[in-house]
Amino acid sequence: MKSRTRFLWIKLHTYFSCFFLPLAIMYLATGMLHMMDVDGGVRSEKQFEVTLPDGIPEAEEDVRAIMLPLMREKGQDMTLPADYYYEPKERYIGWYGYKGQVYFEPLAEPEKAILHIKKHDLWHQFLLIHKGHAGPIFWVVGLLFGLSLLFSLVSGLVIAIAVPMFRRTSIVFTLLGVVALTVGITLGV
Incomplete structure (x- = not known):
C-alpha cells in the first residue's frame, strides 16, 4: 500500500474515531449498566x-x-x-x-x-437514546456511528495488514474473532 493511501486511511480512521468517541462512551456505559439492570428511572x-x-x-x-x-x-x-x-x-x-x-x-x-x-431522569434518557427511542436525529447519528465503527475496525485491519510486521498477527487475531463469534452463536441459546 502506498504511503499516501495509508496516510488517508489513518486520517479517516482518526477523524471518525474522534467525532464518535463521546457517543461510543455513552453507548458503552448505558449498554454495560443495562446488562446489570441499572436503567435509570x-x-x-x-x-x-x-x-x-x-x-x-x-x-x-x-x-x-x-x-x-x-x-x-x-x-x-x-x-x-x-x-x-x-x-x-x-x-x-x-x-x-x-x-x-x-x-x-x-x-x-x-x-x-x-x-x-x-x-x-438523565440516565434513563441516555438508555433510551441507546435503544433508539430518541427521535430521528439520534436514530441517524446512531446509524452513522455504527457505520463509523465498522469503518474504523475495517480501516484498522487494512492498516495493520499493510504493515508487514503486523500482517500475520492481525490475520490470526481476526480468525480468532471469527472462531469466538462462531462458538458464541453455536453455544448461545
Missing part, C-alpha cells in the same frame, strides 16, 4: 384520574384531542413525545419518548382513566 410522575364520557379512543388524533386539553387543565405543559403506542390487551394508550411518557391507564369503569405524565 422516572424523575417526576404525575397522575390524575380523569373522566372520559366516550371512553379512551384508539386513533392517535382522537387521543391527542382529548389529552392535550387535559394536560393544560392540570397545569402540565410537557409536549407529547414522538412515539405513539396502543396496547390493545391492557388498553394503555399514549406517547413514549426518551424525555418522558404520557399515557392513559384505563380503570374498571369504561369512562374513567388515569392520566400519567412521567419525565425520565
